[in-house]
Amino acid sequence: MSFAFVSDHLALDFAATVAWRTTRRRELLAEPEDFARWAAEAGVVDRLEAVSHAELAEARALREAVYRLALAAAEGEPYDFADVARVRRAAAHPPVRLTLHAVGRVERRGGVQEVLATLGASASDLLGGPDHLLIRHCSGEPCTRLFLDRSQAGTRRWCSKRSCGSRVNAAAYRRRTREDERS
Numbered sequence: 421m422s423f424a425f426v427s428d429h430l431a432l433d434f435a436a437t438v439a440w441r442t443t444r445r446r447e448l449l450a451e452p453e454d455f456a457r458w459a460a461e462a463g464v465v466d467r468l469e470a471v472s473h474a475e476l477a478e479a480r481a482l483r484e485a486v487y488r489l490a491l492a493a494a495e496g497e498p499y500d501f502a503d504v505a506r507v508r509r510a511a512a513h514p515p516v517r518l519t520l521h522a523v524g525r526v527e528r529r530g531g532v533q534e535v536l537a538t539l540g541a542s543a544s545d546l547l548g549g550p551d552h553l554l555i556r557h558c559s560g561e562p563c564t565r566l567f568l569d570r571s572q573a574g575t576r577r578w579c580s581k582r583s584c585g586s587r588v589n590a591a592a593y594r595r596r597t598r599e600d601e602r603s
């Protein structure tokens with residue numbers, strides 16, 4: 421399964437590496453290589469080598485903390501301070517190192533600890549700053565992705581219009597058509 425980067429924020433794309441959390445939960449970071457691939461595809465680091473199972477477990481634990489905090493922010497619910505502490509611990513390490521080689525070419529180097537630090541910093545920036553007010557839950561059930569609503573009117577409903585928006589509209593269309601046939 422390929423990763424999606426549709427939430428408009430790195431930390432929320434990270435949280436979305438579990439799909440369909442409330443129904444057919446699907447873990448997208450099933451193996452250490454999955455995390456290495458995600459980190460490169462997300463543009464956090466150029467290459468991540470030799471991720472251990474323990475490091476994968478650490479990455480997942482950070483991801484779950486980010487997800488719970490972001491969900492609490494989206495729904496205006498209380499949260500567990502242990503999750504704040506976990507994000508803070510991750511962000512306490514030095515992040516991925518960026519070296520600018522030329523205009524249009526930057527090198528991103530680091531190991532798992534640096535990648536988690538970058539993700540922790542990204543989550544801290546999101547959850548601690550004003551953008552936490554823009555976190556929304558996708559309306560396209562059973563999708564459980566969170567996203568940032570940067571639309572001017574504040575009316576974005578779906579993580580992705582192409583996938584969830586069109587699926588919801590198609591379902592509504594089928595429902596209407598069935599009702600029309602019955603009447």
Ligand SMILES: [Zn+2]
Pocket residue numbers: 558559560563564565578579580584
């Ligand atoms: Zn969605």
